[in-house]
Amino acid sequence: MTVSRGSAPTMRQVGAQVGVSAMTVSRALHDDPRVAPRTRERILTAARELGYRRNELARSLRLGRPSGMLGLVVTNLANPFYSQLALGVENLAAAHGMRLVLSNTADDVDRERRIVHDLVSWRVDGIIVVPAGVDQSHLDLARLNDVPVVLAARPPVGIEADCVLLDDFGGARDATSDLLAAGHRRLAFLGPPAAWTSAERMRGFRAALGAANASLDESLVRCDQRDAEAAERVAAELLAMPAPPTAIFCANSRNAIGAFRAVRGMGTDTELSCFDDFELADVLRLTVVTYDPRAVGAEAARLLVGRIARIGHSAQARPQRTVLPTTVINYRQRAGARL
Amino acid sequence: MTVSRGSAPTMRQVGAQVGVSAMTVSRALHDDPRVAPRTRERILTAARELGYRRNELARSLRLGRPSGMLGLVVTNLANPFYSQLALGVENLAAAHGMRLVLSNTADDVDRERRIVHDLVSWRVDGIIVVPAGVDQSHLDLARLNDVPVVLAARPPVGIEADCVLLDDFGGARDATSDLLAAGHRRLAFLGPPAAWTSAERMRGFRAALGAANASLDESLVRCDQRDAEAAERVAAELLAMPAPPTAIFCANSRNAIGAFRAVRGMGTDTELSCFDDFELADVLRLTVVTYDPRAVGAEAARLLVGRIARIGHSAQARPQRTVLPTTVINYRQRAGARL
DNA sequence: TTGTAAGCGTTATCAC
DNA sequence: GTGATAACGCTTACAA
Numbered sequence: 183m184t185v186s187r188g189s190a191p192t193m194r195q196v197g198a199q200v201g202v203s204a205m206t207v208s209r210a211l212h213d214d215p216r217v218a219p220r221t222r223e224r225i226l227t228a229a230r231e232l233g234y235r236r237n238e239l240a241r242s243l244r245l246g247r248p249s250g251m252l253g254l255v256v257t258n259l260a261n262p263f264y265s266q267l268a269l270g271v272e273n274l275a276a277a278h279g280m281r282l283v284l285s286n287t288a289d290d291v292d293r294e295r296r297i298v299h300d301l302v303s304w305r306v307d308g309i310i311v312v313p314a315g316v317d318q319s320h321l322d323l324a325r326l327n328d329v330p331v332v333l334a335a336r337p338p339v340g341i342e343a344d345c346v347l348l349d350d351f352g353g354a355r356d357a358t359s360d361l362l363a364a365g366h367r368r369l370a371f372l373g374p375p376a377a378w379t380s381a382e383r384m385r386g387f388r389a390a391l392g393a394a395n396a397s398l399d400e401s402l403v404r405c406d407q408r409d410a411e412a413a414e415r416v417a418a419e420l421l422a423m424p425a426p427p428t429a430i431f432c433a434n435s436r437n438a439i440g441a442f443r444a445v446r447g448m449g450t451d452t453e454l455s456c457f458d459d460f461e462l463a464d465v466l467r468l469t470v471v472t473y474d475p476r477a478v479g480a481e482a483a484r485l486l487v488g489r490i491a492r493i494g495h496s497a498q499a500r501p502q503r504t505v506l507p508t509t510v511i512n513y514r515q516r517a518g519a520r521l
Numbered sequence: 522m523t524v525s526r527g528s529a530p531t532m533r534q535v536g537a538q539v540g541v542s543a544m545t546v547s548r549a550l551h552d553d554p555r556v557a558p559r560t561r562e563r564i565l566t567a568a569r570e571l572g573y574r575r576n577e578l579a580r581s582l583r584l585g586r587p588s589g590m591l592g593l594v595v596t597n598l599a600n601p602f603y604s605q606l607a608l609g610v611e612n613l614a615a616a617h618g619m620r621l622v623l624s625n626t627a628d629d630v631d632r633e634r635r636i637v638h639d640l641v642s643w644r645v646d647g648i649i650v651v652p653a654g655v656d657q658s659h660l661d662l663a664r665l666n667d668v669p670v671v672l673a674a675r676p677p678v679g680i681e682a683d684c685v686l687l688d689d690f691g692g693a694r695d696a697t698s699d700l701l702a703a704g705h706r707r708l709a710f711l712g713p714p715a716a717w718t719s720a721e722r723m724r725g726f727r728a729a730l731g732a733a734n735a736s737l738d739e740s741l742v743r744c745d746q747r748d749a750e751a752a753e754r755v756a757a758e759l760l761a762m763p764a765p766p767t768a769i770f771c772a773n774s775r776n777a778i779g780a781f782r783a784v785r786g787m788g789t790d791t792e793l794s795c796f797d798d799f800e801l802a803d804v805l806r807l808t809v810v811t812y813d814p815r816a817v818g819a820e821a822a823r824l825l826v827g828r829i830a831r832i833g834h835s836a837q838a839r840p841q842r843t844v845l846p847t848t849v850i851n852y853r854q855r856a857g858a859r860l
Numbered sequence: 861t862t863g864t865a866a867g868c869g870t871t872a873t874c875a876c
Numbered sequence: 877g878t879g880a881t882a883a884c885g886c887t888t889a890c891a892a
Binding site: 327442 | 575581582585598601604605612621640665778781
C-alpha cells in the first residue's frame with residue numbers, strides 16, 4: 183500500500199498515478215456512467231491507495247452553496263438544557279448529511295456578534311442562535327447575505343426571524359395552579375436575573391395567582407439568583423420571615439435545588455415546585471415542569487433546513503414561531519417512600 | 522444603505538463599486554500600508570455598505586491549511602461529562618481563533634468512521650475523538666493526510682495517538698480505600714458494561730481490596746447497568762441477599778443514583794461511593810470521585826493545537842499520554858444535617 | 861500606489 | 877470515453 187507523505191493528494195495526483203486527467207477522476211468518483219469500467223476501477227484503486235479524499239472546501243467553492251454546515255450558537259454548553267438542544271440539532275443535521283459548527287457565547291453579546299459574523303464568512307448554510315441579549319441587530323444583518331437564522335429558546339426582538347420556544351408561560355402557570363389547588367395561598371417566586379425565559383415564567387406564575395384571585399406579596403419575589411448557593415441564601419431569608427411562604431415556585435432547577443437545601447436546613451414543610459425536570463427531583467419530592475430540550479433543537483434545525491431549501495425561491499414564508507409544550511409532574515403526590 | 526440581493530458579494534464587486542481591482546480590495550482589507558488612505562477609506566465604506574464578508578472557504582483553499590477548524594467527535598452529548606468536555610475544547614479553540622465542528626456518534630463505530638472521514642475531507646486542522654470502540658484503525662488512517670488526532674477519555678488501542686485520560690484507576694482505588702478504612706469488608710461493585718473507563722475503575726476497586734488484603738465476593742460485582750433503573754434493580758437484588766454488602770462502589774453516577782434508590786427502598790444503612798461528582802451527591806450523603814471534565818477537553822485541545830503548529834517540522838514528538846487527577850470527597854463525613 | 865497573471869482543487873462545458 | 881479550458885473567490889509574485 184503506497185501512501186503519500188505530506189499533505190492530502192489531489193485528483194490530479196490520482197490521475198497521474200493511472201495516466202488519466204483530473205477530470206476523469208472526478209467523473210469516476212461521481213459514478214459517471216461515461217467512464218470506462220476498467221478506467222473507473224483503476225482510478226478507484228489508485229484513490230484508495232493514495233488515501234485520496236475529496237477536498238470539500240474546493241468543491242464547495244466551485245459549486246457555490248450549500249456548504250453542508252450548520253452553525254449553532256448557544257449561551258452556555260455547561261447547562262444540560264443547551265447541550266441537549268445541541269444534540270437535537272446535531273441529530274437532525276446528521277440526518278441531512280450536514281455538519282454542525284458549535285460555539286459558546288457565555289452570554290456575551292459581543293462574542294455572539296463576532297461568532298455569527300465568522301460563521302457567515304465560512305459560508306455556513308444557516309445558523310441557529312440562542313440569543314444572549316435583546317440587541318439582536320447583527321442577527322438581522324446576517325440575513326443580508328441570505329444566510330437564514332433561527333432563534334432557539336428566546337424570541338426575536340426588533341428583527342424578523344423564525345424561532346422555537348418552550349411554553350415557559352404555560353408551564354409556570356400550570357405548576358403554580360397546582361400549588362394553589364393544593365391550598366397554598368402564600369407563594370414565593372425564585373428565579374435567575376434578566377433572561378427572557380425567566381420573565382415568561384414569572385408572568386405565568388402571576389397569571390395563575392390572578393386566575394385564582396390570590397394576592398401576591400411582592401417581597402416574596404426574588405429574581406437575582408444565578409446559582410444554587412445564592413438561591414439557598416435567599417430562600418433561607420424568606421423562610422425566616424415572620425410570615426414565611428408555604429410554597430415556593432422556582433424558575434429553574436438551580437434555584438429549586440438551593441430552595442430545597444434551605445427548606446431542609448430550616449426544617450419547614452414548605453412545598454417546592456419548579457421549571458426544569460432533573461434527576462432526583464422525585465427524591466426531593468418536588469413538582470416540576472418538564473419538557474423535551476432535544477425537541478427544541480430538532481425543531482429549530484427542521485425549520486432552518488426548510489429555509490435553506492427554499493433559498494432563492496420567490497415567496498419566502500413569513501417568520502414562524504413554534505411553541506413546544508410542557509408538562510407538570512407532581513412528585514410529591516406520586517407514590518414513593520419519604521426520603 | 523445599499524444592500525445587494527442574492528448571494529454574498531465578492532471582492533470584485535466591492536472593487537467595481539469603487540472603481541478599483543479586487544487585488545486592491547484584498548490589500549485594503551488586510552490593512553496593507555501600500556494602499557492610499559483615501560482609497561482604503563472608500564473601499565472599507567463600500568464593503569460595509571454591500572455587507573461584504575471575506576469568503577473563508579476560498580481564502581483557505583488558496584492558502585492551503587490551516588483552515589481554523591477543529592473536529593470534535595463525542596459518543597454522547599447528552600452525558601454532562603461530554604458536554605463539559607466539549608465546552609473545554611470550545612473555549613480553547615475560541616482562544617486560538619478556531620471553530621469547532623461537533624459530531625455525536627451515539628457509540629456507533631461505523632458512524633465514527635464516517636464522521637472522521639468527512640472531517641478530513643473538510644480539511645479540519647485536527648480532530649479530537651472520544652473513541653466509541655476498540656477498532657480505531659480509521660483514526661490511524663486519518664493521520665495519513667497529516668491530520669493529527671487526539672483521543673479523549675479513552676486510550677489508543679492498536680494505533681499511535683496522543684490522549685488525555687482521567688485517573689480512573691486511582692480515583693476508584695482511593696474511594697474504595699476510604700470505604701475499607703471506614704471498616705467495611707463486604708463491598709459490591711456496580712458499573713456500566715464494556716467501556717474502558719469502567720474497566721479501569723473496576724481495576725482500581727480491586728487494587729484497593731488487594732492492598733487491604735480484603736476478599737472480594739465476585740457475586741457482588743455487577744457490570745451491566747446502563748441506566749439508573751437497571752442499577753436500582755440490581756442493587757435491590759444485592760441488598761436482598763442473605764449476606765448483603767455493607768457498602769457499594771459505583772463506577773458512575775447513574776449506577777450510584779440507582780443504588781441510592783434501592784438503599785432507600787430497602788431501608789438499609791448501606792454506604793455508597795461512586796465515580797462522578799454530581800449535583801445533590803451531598804444530599805444523598807455519598808462519597809464521590811470528582812474531577813474536571815472541562816480540563817480533559819481543554820488539555821486535548823492544547824495537545825492538538827501543539828501538534829498542528831508542528832506540522833511539517835521534522836521531529837514529530839512521540840505520542841503523549843496525559844492523565845488528569847481525581848479527588849475523593851466524602852459527603853457522609855462532612856457536616857450537614859441528615860436528609 | 862495599483863494592476864495583471866497564475867493557481868489553490870474542483871467541476872460544467874465544450875471539444876475530440 | 878476522455879481531455880482541455882475556464883471559473884468559483886481569494887492571495888502570492890511580479891509588473892507598471
